[in-house]
Amino acid sequence: MIGGSERIAVIGGGIAGLATAALLARDGHRVTLLEASSVVGGRAGTWSRDGFRFDTGPSWYLMPEVFEHFFRLFGTSAERQLELTKLDPGYRVYADGYADAIDIRSTRAENVALFESVEPGAGAALERYLDSAASTYDIARRRFLYTNFDGVRGFASPEVLRGAARLTGLLTTPLDRFAARAVHDRRLQQVLGYPAVFLGSAPSMTPAMYHLMSHMDLEQGVFYPQGGFSRLIEAIASIASEAGVEIVCNARVEQIEITGESEPSVTGVRFVEASGAVRRVPAHRVVSAADLHHTETELLPPHARTYPERWWDRRTSGPGAVLAMLGVRGEVPGLAHHTLFFTEDWRENFGRIFGANPSVPDPASFYVCMPSATDASVAPPGDSNLFVLVPVPADVSIGRGGEDGRGDRLVEAAADRAIARIAEVAGEPDLASRIVVRRTVGPADFAADLNSWRGGALGPAHTLRQSAFLRGSNRSRRVRGLLYAGGSSVPGVGLPMCLISAENVVKRVRGDRTSGPLPEPEPGAPVAPAAPPASTGSKTRVPR
Known part of the structure; x- marks a missing residue:
């Protein structure tokens, strides 16, 4: 204790x-x-x-x-604690204006080869990009994440001082511009820029410091916990x-x-x-x-x-989201466990979300998770489980979702457009008719159910x-x-x-003012004693 x-x-x-x-x-x-x-x-x-x-x-x-x-x-x-599966491909990308998808693989070497196959010279550029991402991530994890910024100790460390000029440049350069310096192909730029969405932001608004996230998906790989x-x-x-x-x-x-x-x-x-x-x-x-x-x-x-x-x-809110949970009879060709759909004009897309006059993007970039590709427990045998996320403005007036198409108009329309795009890629014009379970969620649901500021999905x-x-x-x-x-x-x-x-x-x-993770106990060492559980008439429940 x-x-x-x-x-x-x-x-x-x-x-x-x-x-x-x-x-x-x-x-x-x-x-x-x-x-x-x-x-x-x-x-x-x-x-x-x-x-x-x-x-x-x-x-x-x-x-x-x-x-x-x-x-x-x-x-x-x-x-x-978990049964983790490393995904390969880690995710698939469909970019408007291109006929073929790009599959992001599970190892750095494969992704370097992929970039080179798309754009001569992009493989070597990705090597340099990932070296920088790994270095930045290492410094961030040891100095800037596990800390409360109570003093200058983390900022004054020799490694931070030595890299001050580089870190300043990464903080003052937008991520999209930093990615464009590395590669020229629009799809590859989008692969390097899309992690901004994980951060509740847009590539043009996010500091290039966060290119460190490419170390995660392009080098460490993407995992899934079974169940x-x-x-x-x-x-x-x-x-x-x-x-x-x-x-x-x-x-x-x-x-x-x-x-x-x-x-x-x-x-x-x-x-x-x-x-x-x-x-x-x-x-x-x-x-x-x-x-x-x-x-x-x-x-x-x-x-x-x-x-x-x-x-x-x-303050600037992260995006809101329209979610669609879809139970589909049969398979949905063309989708991986994670699939990203990117519009051609990203600035327009993100401008509709974060701009002065926000509105639901159309066309919209969006994300589809099909865990049934990896986990047989999430859908009946032979059927598909799709989770669709369309980033929209954090605006409760967009409305709430519902089951079987009974959500508010803007929410259901955004889901319908995403379903139509999936059907186009899958070559399955009857996809909508094969949906037997449908539930949507809108920004007003995030506000009502999670007390989320402005109905944002992230923060x-x-x-x-x-x-x-x-x-x-x-x-x-x-x-x-x-x-x-x-x-x-x-x-x-x-x-x-x-x-x-x-x-x-x-x-x-x-009262610990250090930076970096807490020390881990030695293997086999006893964990610090716990307080005795207080009596309660309520049962803990976890989602199942």
Whole structure:
């Protein structure tokens, strides 16, 4: 145990909340996690109907060392917790204006050969690009991700100082321009630029620093946990429970309770059960892994807000999304496990999402996941499971989705256009008639179900002024004992970043000002003792 035992309440049972609670309990604290839904998982949820099972959120398993590190902190491993499959191809790309798809392979050497086959000289350019990406990623992981930016120590390290000019250039150059310097073929530029979407941004808005993400998909490869991403949530929820966390579902938090006007401190959390009964959890600290905008503007009084509405007025949201979960009779030729569809005019596409007069793009770039290509458990034998994501503006007026075409007009129309494009690529004009399960989700659903700021699908975009220490802090400047975790806080969006945010909260509680991951226990060494689980009448539920 590090320091004394405290009573800590964690708001939100997504991956960040579960991981934060588990790590705090591992340190000996008495932790209660409150989740508004009937199941834990948050954005990493699941939905089933008629033998088809869908992940409703994250579907790319990248940065495997971050997951492995988290599991090792608890004396286990990804190999013991998950059955991971490395995808080959990692993903397929269809670019408007080109007849043939490009398959991104599972190794660096194969992708270098692919780039060279598309554009003479692009193979050597990719080698240089990936060398830079790997170096930048290594520095970021050791100096800029697992840190709370409490001092200049990480910035003043010799390796950072030696590379200051290069890092400054990467921060001030847009990713799309950086990629265009490496290759000329539009499809290859799009392959190097699309990771910006994972960051809730556009290639023209994202610093070239994030070219480090190409190290992940083009060199490390893309993985999939058999059973879907709910299997990952089950593993982390189990670890949290075994560490002593009390997990309470159907607990909608209404207020972070504080005392004091000039120097307020947290005293607990008030929540409402499914029955309507109001309960309270006393706490020395509160960690909100809920949406940061919701936490600050709905759960705190005005005088206690570090990030009031005027702060958000100057911020850029990541995109919203139209999701379509489709159960299809038979196979869908032409699709890989992950397939990306890119429009020809990317600037127009992203301009419709992030510009001054946003609207649903048409035509739109979009993404399709077909896990039935890899996992037989997600669809009836011989049938296909499709998860479609169309990036749209973060705008609740676009509306909500529904089952069997009963969602709002703009949501269903965006899904219909994506289905038509898939049918064209697959050479299956009857594809729409073979859809026997259909559910859509729109930005208004993200706002209603996840309290997402403006209905965004991810969180604040990773623009220059919303990255690293400029993104904000995981500690309230107004309320003593209030901390934040999750994709809308630091270091950013995505499952690996949420795990890192959990570790950074633990560092904050410990008073640990170091950069880099927490030390892992030696193999075979006992894990730090857990607090005894508190009694609860509620059962933990995970998505299945």
